Amino acid sequence: MLNLDNNEPTVQTLIEAAGTTQRQLSQKLNVTELSINNWANRRKLPRVDHFLAMCRELNVSPKTLAKAMRLEVEGIPDDVPPFG
Numbered sequence: 001m002l003n004l005d006n007n008e009p010t011v012q013t014l015i016e017a018a019g020t021t022q023r024q025l026s027q028k029l030n031v032t033e034l035s036i037n038n039w040a041n042r043r044k045l046p047r048v049d050h051f052l053a054m055c056r057e058l059n060v061s062p063k064t065l066a067k068a069m070r071l072e073v074e075g076i077p078d079d080v081p082p083f084g
Contacts, residue, residue: 008067011040018058029053042070 009017015025015036022036029036029050038044039054046054055065066073 008070009064011065011068014058014060014065014068015040020057025054025057028057039069045069045071 012022015022018025020028022040023033026033026036031046031050035044035046035050039046045051051065052062055062058065060068061079063073063076063078066076
């Protein structure tokens, strides 16, 4: 289900907050700038490996990036320390 909460950041605001551009992010992830633009504008979703690389590059959790992509994350737990 689509998350329409307008209080959540967008992919573009996360990119800007990280002090980078779509072009720079595309180079770091070794994907086309068009791919980043498609993901930022919710036309397509990235593969899991690209999604996780974006999390690293933007310094955000997977849940935060998923929210920015307007994916439904209800019921998915927040990051917790590992068991131990």
